[in-house]
Amino acid sequence: MSLRIDILTLFPDMFGPFIGTSIPKRAADKGLVEYQFTNIRDFATDAHKSVDDKPFGGGHGMVMMCQTMFDAVESAEKQDDRPATRVVLTPQGKRLDQAMVEDLAKKPRILMIAGRYEGFDERIIEGLRPMEISIGDYVLSGGELAAMVLIDAIVRLIPGVLGAEQGSIDESFADGLLEHPQYTRPRTYREMSVPEVLLSGDHKAIAAWRLEQRKQRTQERRPDLWQAYLQNDDGRTG
Numbered sequence: 001m002s003l004r005i006d007i008l009t010l011f012p013d014m015f016g017p018f019i020g021t022s023i024p025k026r027a028a029d030k031g032l033v034e035y036q037f038t039n040i041r042d043f044a045t046d047a048h049k050s051v052d053d054k055p056f057g058g059g060h061g062m063v064m065m066c067q068t069m070f071d072a073v074e075s076a077e078k079q080d081d082r083p084a085t086r087v088v089l090t091p092q093g094k095r096l097d098q099a100m101v102e103d104l105a106k107k108p109r110i111l112m113i114a115g116r117y118e119g120f121d122e123r124i125i126e127g128l129r130p131m132e133i134s135i136g137d138y139v140l141s142g143g144e145l146a147a148m149v150l151i152d153a154i155v156r157l158i159p160g161v162l163g164a165e166q167g168s169i170d171e172s173f174a175d176g177l178l179e180h181p182q183y184t185r186p187r188t189y190r191e192m193s194v195p196e197v198l199l200s201g202d203h204k205a206i207a208a209w210r211l212e213q214r215k216q217r218t219q220e221r222r223p224d225l226w227q228a229y230l231q232n233d234d235g236r237t238g
């Protein structure tokens with residue numbers, strides 16, 4: 001069974017080149033993923049096709065309204081029997097990491113809501129009970145790019161999408177360490193040489209060198225990941 005990804009947005013056109021290129025396209029071409037778009041504005045009922053309004057209590061910006069959002073979600077969900085995992089992309093959400101991506105990649109259906117403007121009427125969250133996901137501590141103009149980030153991270157984990165490249169996924173992040181440095185031809189470029197061990201043909205030595213590099217990098221660059229790794233390692237060995 002393929003994964004169905006529903007995308008609710010005011011700007012479905014933003015997704016065209018993304019789902020029509022590279023891995024996200026390959027996933028759909030192989031029948032492993034299906035993308036379905038719902039334009040939230042299609043559910044506006046007034047002459048201006050409004051989807052947002054001024055915030056109660058005053059303040060800047062506009063807030064996405066309940067009715068268009070609830071109607072769009074209900075319309076999309078009716079199109080298929082599979083239960084949808086609802087996701088709202090918002091800087092208020094839980095910060096995305098690989099463990100969350102792995103979890104989502106196992107679902108039969110994900111419905112992503114990308115909002116524009118200053119935010120959502122809180123009753124959308126209260127009534128639809130979606131997962132709220134942030135892709136990082138910065139503010140985008142809307143949830144569309146965040147939805148694309150999430151889609152990309154998910155579809156590459158679906159068995160069969162990457163084929164022979166699949167193995168590379170298992171190494172990075174899954175065990176909590178950053179990747180080791182990689183090199184390709186030529187052996188020397190502008191007086192910079194490839195580490196000798198990689199040319200040695202000694203697979204055990206190469207594996208040991210790579211693991212050491214991964215640990216060193218993680219320790220230097222991501223003390224947060226390093227601490228988590230050490231704790232897990234204690235759990236495994238101690």
Ligand code: ADE
Binds near residue numbers: 090091137138140
């Ligand atoms: N919408 C706006 N900013 C966002 C972010 N950082 N993550 C997810 N959705 C967003």
